[in-house]
Structures are given as structure tokens and as C-alpha cells.
Amino acid sequence: MDRLLYSVPVRFNLTRRFSILSLVCVVAVAGVLGQALSRLFAERLLHRDAVVTMEFVQSIVRTDETAPLFPEASNGRLPAPLEDTLKHFGEMPDVIRANVYSTDQRVLWSTDRALIGRQFGDENDELEDALAGKLVYKSGRVSKEEHKAASHPTGSGASGFFEEIYVPVRDPGKGHVVGAVELYKTPDALFEAIRDGQEAVALGAAVGGLLLYIALIGIVRQADAIMRDQQRRLVEGERLAIVGEMAAAVAHSIRNPLSAIRSSVELALDRDPGRFKEPAEDIVTEVDKIEAWIRELLTFTRPGSVKREPVDLNGLVRSSLASIEQQLQRKGVKVVTALPEPAPMAVADLPLLQQVLQSILTNAMDALPQEGHMEVKTNTADGRAHIIVKDQGTGMTPEHLAQVFKPFFTTKPRGIGLGLPLARRLVERMGGSLDLTSRRGEGTSVHIELPA
Numbered sequence: 001m002d003r004l005l006y007s008v009p010v011r012f013n014l015t016r017r018f019s020i021l022s023l024v025c026v027v028a029v030a031g032v033l034g035q036a037l038s039r040l041f042a043e044r045l046l047h048r049d050a051v052v053t054m055e056f057v058q059s060i061v062r063t064d065e066t067a068p069l070f071p072e073a074s075n076g077r078l079p080a081p082l083e084d085t086l087k088h089f090g091e092m093p094d095v096i097r098a099n100v101y102s103t104d105q106r107v108l109w110s111t112d113r114a115l116i117g118r119q120f121g122d123e124n125d126e127l128e129d130a131l132a133g134k135l136v137y138k139s140g141r142v143s144k145e146e147h148k149a150a151s152h153p154t155g156s157g158a159s160g161f162f163e164e165i166y167v168p169v170r171d172p173g174k175g176h177v178v179g180a181v182e183l184y185k186t187p188d189a190l191f192e193a194i195r196d197g198q199e200a201v202a203l204g205a206a207v208g209g210l211l212l213y214i215a216l217i218g219i220v221r222q223a224d225a226i227m228r229d230q231q232r233r234l235v236e237g238e239r240l241a242i243v244g245e246m247a248a249a250v251a252h253s254i255r256n257p258l259s260a261i262r263s264s265v266e267l268a269l270d271r272d273p274g275r276f277k278e279p280a281e282d283i284v285t286e287v288d289k290i291e292a293w294i295r296e297l298l299t300f301t302r303p304g305s306v307k308r309e310p311v312d313l314n315g316l317v318r319s320s321l322a323s324i325e326q327q328l329q330r331k332g333v334k335v336v337t338a339l340p341e342p343a344p345m346a347v348a349d350l351p352l353l354q355q356v357l358q359s360i361l362t363n364a365m366d367a368l369p370q371e372g373h374m375e376v377k378t379n380t381a382d383g384r385a386h387i388i389v390k391d392q393g394t395g396m397t398p399e400h401l402a403q404v405f406k407p408f409f410t411t412k413p414r415g416i417g418l419g420l421p422l423a424r425r426l427v428e429r430m431g432g433s434l435d436l437t438s439r440r441g442e443g444t445s446v447h448i449e450l451p452a
Contacts, residue, residue, distance in 0.1 A: 014224040015217070022216050026209045034205030038198040042139075045194050046163060049187060050137035053092075054167045057181050060088050067171040070178035073108050083109065089181055094190075099182040100169075103131055108179065130166035130180040137165045139191075161191045254294065262287045307349040308430075311450075313378040313387055314343035316350070320357045321376070324365065332371035344378045346385035346450040348430045353450075356423040356434075360389050360446050363419055367393030367444060384432075385452040390445040396438040404436060 061067050069082040078086075089098040090111040100109040105127055106119045120127060126136045141160055162184060169179040265280045265287075321328070321335060328335060346353075364374050368391050375390045396404065405421050424434040432450035 014227065015221050018220045019217055022213060022220075026213045026216075030205040030209030034202050037201045037205070041197045041201060042194045045190060045197070046137060046139055049163065049190055050135055050165050050167075053165050053183060053185075054135050056092065057089065057167045057169065060085060061169055062172050067169065067178050068173075070102060070108070070169065070171075073102065078109060089183065092183070092185075094185045094187040095183050096186055097184040101127060101131070101180045101182065103177065103179060105131065126164070126166045127180060127182065130168045130182075131177055133168050133170075133177050135165075135167060137163065139163045161186070163187055163190070254290065258287050258290055308347050309350060311346045311348045311350050311353060312343045313346055313385055314339040314341075316354060316357060317376055317378060317387065320354060320361055323358060324361055327362075328365060331365065331368070333365055333368055333374055334371070335374045335376060338375070338377040340379060344380040344385045344452070346432075346452060348432070348450050349426075352426045353430065356426050356448070357387065357389075359419045359423050360448075364389055364391035364393070364444070364446070367391050369393070380452050383452050385450045387448040387450075388445060389448075390443060392443040395440045395442050395444055397440055401436070401438050 064081060064085040066079075066082045066085040069079045072079060073082055086098075086100050086109040089095070089100065092098070095111075097111045099107055099112075099115060102108050104119065105124070107115045107117060110116050126138070129136045139161060141162070163186075165183045165185065167181045167183070168177045169181060170176065171178050262284055265283050269277060269280050317337060317339060321337075361374075361376075365372075368374065373392045375388075377386075377388045377390075379386050379388075405424055420434075420436070427434040427448055427450070430450060432448060434449075435447045436444065437447075438444035
């Protein structure tokens with residue numbers, strides 16, 4: 001009995017778990033990467049703008065040759081040539097205010113006259129770095145108090161962002177720093193370009209993340225389907241091992257008594273049919289059914305070899321219907337066939353395929369009421385040969401339909417649940433497929449597809 005007990009593995013939904021986890025990871029990575037690229041893009045553009053501004057300031061000072069005049073202006077005197085040079089800074093594009101500092105951090109000149117002469121001391125780290133020879137720049141919304149007075153002059157600052165640049169002024173001859181220029185700019189075109197670039201980066205990161213997510217989900221879904229199929233085969237293999245043991249035991253234990261019973265009944269019929277003829281024939285029929293069940297068990301558990309030969313599907317249908325003609329007539333079932341000419345040809349094992357079709361036809365007949373209706377069709381399409389058997393019986397519920405190909409599942413009081421699983425297994429061995437569709441109250445349709 002221990003061999004008959006096996007555990008059903010807990011269903012692990014790989015696709016669902018991976019889809020959730022991968023979505024979180026892809027969104028996180030795309031978000032971080034997009035943010036990093038956006039910041040890098042903005043930083044590069046701002047740095048380039050600051051460098052261009054510094055080169056422009058240095059070129060003006062170098063052209064006017066006013067760098068040596070900075071020390072003279074530190075005592076409160078502003079030579080006229082130097083004043084003319086400094087005015088150029090305030091007239092630069094997008095500049096809303098310009099401050100020029102001496103080396104002692106005192107404002108020599110400014111577009112805001114109230115700042116001239118002020119000394120900022122240690123409160124301005126950016127100015128200290130500029131006077132040490134470094135180009136300093138930063139950007140952001142208006143926040144510092146000295147920005148507020150000039151935050152929204154007419155016709156400027158539409159973007160709401162400022163760029164603040166501290167440019168060291170060097171003496172071209174001696175190379176040392178003689179002062180610094182502080183520029184408050186509202187380069188709307190620059191910030192608009194940055195915004196457009198950041199939007200493009202965000203869109204690219206989103207699209208790239210989406211494509212990566214879709215590709216990963218596709219691969220995982222395929223892998224999940226393969227694993228589910230392998231799991232199904234493993235479970236089926238375990239069941240088949242049990243069935244094999246059962247089938248061997250049944251075959252050895254029952255076949256001999258069945259043969260004796262059948263032989264005794266046939267002998268009795270030969271000697272004196274009499275009034276016991278009909279019950280005796282019923283005994284023979286039931287013995288044959290048991291023998292057929294045993295053959296199904298043995299066929300289902302043995303892999304066996306499959307022959308590949310041309311099979312006339314029309315001839316197969318006619319011979320299979322002829323084999324159950326008496327049962328069909330007894331039940332009053334009407335069979336409508338659609339067998340085109342020339343006959344569809346399939347590559348299959350004729351005896352096995354006939355066993356499959358007879359099993360399906362018998363199931364369809366059993367599902368029909370008295371004087372029911374059945375359709376059998378054959379055709380060829382897309383390089384495949386098809387047999388379709390449709391009955392107008394009661395049909396199946398979705399719950400039964402989901403279990404119909406599992407071994408030992410049956411809705412028949414006297415069935416063993418191996419007919420359809422065996423039929424599918426045999427068709428798959430021949431390189432084909434067997435599918436079943438059914439709806440409650442609308443009947444059942446079985447579709448066999450084989451290599452043409």
C-alpha cells in the first residue's frame with residue numbers, strides 16, 4: 001500500500017511571483033538609472049554653460065587688458081576702462097545681476113548699486129573657492145535672500161530656475177587671480193533643454209524597463225509552462241508506475257478465470273441455447289468488457305513502439321463506425337459523416353489509431369440519449385490531418401473538463417477513467433494531439449490532429 005500513496009507537490013506559481021518581483025526590480029532599477037542619467041545630463045550641460053561663461057569673461061578681460069586694474073580698484077577707485085569692462089558682464093545674455101569682487105571679497109562693482117562696497121567675508125564659500133582659482137557653479141530655484149530682489153524681472157526667469165556662476169579673473173600676464181565675477185543667470189533655453197533631455201531620459205528608461213520586463217516575463221512564462229508540463233509528466237509517470245503494478249496483478253489474477261467463464265458460457269450456448277441464450281450472451285459481453293479494460297490498463301502503462309504508415313482517415317472512420325454499428329442501431333443514434341474526397345491521409349499507427357477512434361466513438365455514443373445525434377468529420381489543413389467527433393449530449397461542466405485527461409477520473413458508473421487519457425497518450429506517441437471542448441447542454445467535441 002505504501003507504493004500507492006504519493007504526495008501531490010504544492011503548486012508554485014513561478015510566473016506570478018516572478019512578475020511581481022521583476023516588476024519591482026525593473027521599476028527600481030529604471031527609476032534609479034533614469035534619475036542618475038538625468039542628473040548627469042543636467043550636470044554636464046550646466047558645467048558646459050559655466051565653462052563657456054568663464055571663457056567669455058576671460059576673453060573680455062584679456063581683450064580690454066584691464067586685469068592689472070583690479071588691484072587699483074581695491075582702494076575704492078574704479079578706473080574708467082575697468083568700469084567699461086565690468087559693464088559688459090551685466091549685459092551678457094540671461095544675466096539678471098552681476099557682482100565683481102576684489103581679492104579681499106569686497107564688491108567692486110554690481111548691477112545692484114546697493115551691494116557696491118559690501119564685504120561678505122566667510123559667509124560665501126563659493127566666492128572663496130573662486131578667488132582660489134576654481135570655477136564654481138550651482139543651480140536651483142530662487143532661495144537665497146540676495147536672489148529675491150531680482151527673482152522675476154520683466155521678461156526673464158520664466159523657468160523659475162537660476163544658475164549661479166563664480167568665475168575667477170586671472171591676470172593673463174602673471175596668471176594669478178586678481179578678482180572674481182559672480183553672475184546670476186536665468187538661462188531659460190538651457191533649463192528647457194535640460195528638462196527636455198530629462199524627459200527623454202525618463203521615457204527611455206521607462207520604455208527600456210518595459211521591454212526588459214516583457215522579455216523576461218515571456219521567457220519565464222515559457223519556462224514555467226515547460227516546468228508544469230514536466231511536473232505533469234512526473235506525476236503521470238508516478239501514477240503509471242502504480243497502474244503498471246496493478247495491471248500486471250489484474251492481468252495474471254483475472255484473465256484466466258475470465259477465459260474459463262467465457263469458454264463455459266460459449267460451450268453452454270453451443271449445446272443448448274434455449275431460453276438462456278440472451279443472458280449467456282450478456283455474460284460474454286461483460287467478460288469482453290473486463291478483458292478490454294485489462295488491455296487498456298496494459299496499453300496505458302507500456303510505452304511500446306509506434307509504426308508510422310499512411311492511413312486513410314475516411315476508411316478508418318467507416319470501419320470504426322461499422323464495429324459499433326449494432327450498438328448505434330440499438331440506441332437509435334444517428335451518425336452524420338463529412339468525409340471529403342480524396343480521402344485525407346495521415347501518418348500514424350493504424351491499429352492504435354483505430355483503438356483511439358473506437359474509444360472516442362463509444363464515449364460519444366454513451367453520452368447521447370436515445371435517438372441522439374453524432375457528427376464525424378475528416379479534413380486536411382496546414383499540413384495536418386484532422387478527425388473531429390462531435391456529439392449533442394449533455395456536455396461537461398468546467399470542473400469535469402479540467403480533469404477529463406487525468407487517469408482514473410470518470411463520470412461513468414462503470415468506467416475506470418482510462419479511455420481519454422489512453423487516447424491522448426497514443427495520439428501523442430504518433431506525433432499528434434488530441435483536444436476536447438465541451439459545454440454543459442451543448443455537447444462535446446473531440447479533435448484529433450495528426451501529421452498529414
